[in-house]
Amino acid sequence: MASSARYDARHDDRPKRRWQDSLWAIGLFVLVAGVIVRLAANGLSSWPSALFGAVAMAFWVPWLVRRIRHRDAGASGAEPDDIPALERQILKGDPPPQDRHRRQQLAALVDSRQHRIRRNRWWALPMMAVLFFGTAALGLTTGSTTTGIGLLALGIVFITWLTWYNFRFDRRLTQMRRRLRS
Known part of the structure; x- marks a missing residue:
């Protein structure tokens, strides 16, 4: 409940967060994709190495994403959780926010x-x-x-x-x- 309230309660004109932007979702996606790709490339008999490699990547990629978000947040003065929404705003060509x-x-x-x-x-x-x-x-x-x-x-x-x-x-x-x- 508290987690849901954190994502829904947005003030001023801050963009709404999406679940795909959370680090756990990125890690889960990397885990599933890594296992599927490695099993497809090396066969089903290589499932232990596919699983171990994918688990390692599932920890490393979210750590890297978090580090990049914190660096961008430090450079822009925004919160790290707002960086993906700001990027989407840039890529979609949305109008800039009204708040100075x-x-x-x-x-x-x-x-x-x-x-x-x-x-x-x-x-x-x-x-x-x-x-x-x-x-x-x-x-x-x-x-x-x-x-x-x-x-x-x-x-x-x-x-x-x-x-x-x-x-x-x-x-x-x-x-x-x-x-x-x-």
């Missing part, structure tokens, strides 16, 4: 995210391309054409999607910055 304090928090989050995206873009995207295409070239030169062609196709699709998503998120951040200034 909330606008400042959102502007600080936008600045922090945009700085981080632009700071790492110049080396991260080319490095991912080198990794994918280098692995594909290695597979093709060693005579494993199926693996090489598969990795080449995966690399092309993944790098294209990653570039598109990176520039899309940067564009959304720029649009939110403009809306906050107007």
Whole structure:
């Protein structure tokens, strides 16, 4: 009951929290997905290693998400639990909040995210391309054409999607910055 009241009782114009944003839901999703993927890749006889590996990831990923939320909250002045809702507000293109304090928090989050995206873009995207295409070239030169062609196709699709998503998120951040200034 207290947990439900915490999620429903929102004051001013703070966005409503969703259960998918909670750390336990992220951990549970990682656990289930990890077990399914590892069983599909290695067969049903590998269930102990699939379970142990997935449990380790189910603890590590929520810890990483919590750490990132706390860092973003420190940079923006918002609460860590509000960071996912603020990100959704940016990605959906929702209008900025009316409250001056909330606008400042959102502007600080936008600045922090945009700085981080632009700071790492110049080396991260080319490095991912080198990794994918280098692995594909290695597979093709060693005579494993199926693996090489598969990795080449995966690399092309993944790098294209990653570039598109990176520039899309940067564009959304720029649009939110403009809306906050107007």
